[in-house]
Amino acid sequence: MAEDNLTHVMQFILLGFSDLPNLQGFFFEISFVIYLSILIGNGLLIVIIKINPALHTPMYFFLGNFSFLEMCYTSVTLPRMLTDLWSQKRTISLVECAVQVCFLYILGAAECLVLAVMAYDHYVAICKPLYYPLIMNPTACVQLIVTFWVVGVPVMIEEIYQIFSLNFCGSNKINHIFCDSSPLFQLACGDTYNIEVYIHVVALIFILIPFVLIVASYVKIISTILKLPSTSGRSKAFPTCSSHLMLVSLFYGSGSIVYLWPKSSQSAASGKVLALFYTTVTPMFNPLIYSLRNKDVIATLGKLLPQSHRS
Template sequence: MENRLKTGISNITTLMEFVLLGFSDIPNLHWTLFGIFLVIYLTILMCNSIIILVTRIDSALQTPMYFFLGNLSFLEICYVTVTMPRMLMDLLTQKGNISFFACAAQMFFFLTFGSSECLLLTVMAYDRYMAICNPLHYLLIMNHKVCVQLVTVSWISVFPFAIGQTCQIFSLPFCGSNTINHFFCDIPPVLKLACGDTLVNEFVVYVIAVAIVMVPFLLIVVSYGKIISSILKFSSAKGRAKAFSTCSSHLIVVVLFYGTATINYTQLKSNQSEGVGKLISLFFTVLIPTLNPIIYTLRNKDITVALRKLLTKILI
């Protein structure tokens, strides 16, 4: 009995490494997956970098909306870089070993960038609300100083939440298996490895999820409720179509991002299969960042025109 107790204590206190299983359950496809994810990652980097470039150099895009879009593109680059290079390395080497502290760091940065995106999408909804519902005072209220302050708050205000969430997860005792059946250190799969009763920790996750995800989402819903109400009052059909077109890209991104994030972080230790959990995570960590630049560029004439001008300058 005494030996068992010592062994149990040893398993809890000496765990200094995790193993990310990733996609090891389909080993025959690891080269195919590596190629697909490498192309996706490079595409995300390239497309978002182009958006940042055109929103910086094109004089027609020096407005609050495109300032926020450029910041969102930079945030997307940071967001995917937290997970995808590590995932590519694991697919290449077929080894998923990650140290305890590297795992904690990955979770911290993922939570930081993901939470910042939630707040930045809320800021963008507020910007559209001001532009459509209060157009006469829009540029006065949404001046460059205010835009910079809103972006800064979106970045800085999430640090306490990300630090607190990471610390409370990694202060838990871990025993038994150190294998994480996932492709990065996310809260649900790491929490499954914790020993004992984690009810309090799960409650904290829910509270923070409500603060970071649900509250901004409700603010976005309220903003768009007022936006749609204002658009319907427009006398011109052309004006209504233009206003809906301007807002639709952002609304599509919001629905995709918040929908999958909510599903992922409200399941936690549920009975859903780990394969489904990986699929949901792939959706909001890989697919959505890939779709965002496409959604914003294809549905935005100003960006399309700016891209044509840039290509013309490069080719001539």
């Protein structure tokens, strides 16, 4: 017993899709294409917002930040997964695992908060248009983004400290595609109940509160739109919100599939597929949603493509 207590896991093995050896090449190719499309799509959207003065508004300021977060979020998991699929090594140190979980949670919480502020921006623009320049001024927008990091980062670091203060003295095989709290708890020695409760409370704060704010904003927005006297006013107001609503539906919909799906009816393989879906679907479709539904974005993209072709 004394010897077991002194033996602590300092390195994990991410099993990923190792149980499907014949599909390793396919998983690598599809993951590489998805990751490349996420980087190119979101990066191009950031460039378009930067170079087009018509898009220098609070809404697109937050959209640019959200696209940057999406690129960082997928970069926490996909490059590591691609390396494991290519090399078949699959090992990750305790410190690397902690860093991965830390950035995953910090960026995920920041995305929830940015989506909530984007909804609030739409609410002010539609429900209080006369006060919009005063409320959503450039200084206020920057302060909101800084606040996300000031509030979120310390809380998430404390959360990661709680998770990795556990002793991992049994198996070192994580049956997942990346490090996450749920598979790590299965490898921990001793009672994890209090820490799991703490993790879920923090998750509710950073996920549920922004979602409630989004719903409340759109209740006000919809009631205001319905009161508009002309159909032309409604047709102008609705497209402004529809892209954001699609983004929120993808983000929270895919997240709900992963975290609210009954664990008893979820196999390890389906859990991995759902996690991959959750970490890639919103980042991949974000640029398409805002590009295909916005004339200014399409016009700027049309100007960029001929220039790049001539060069």
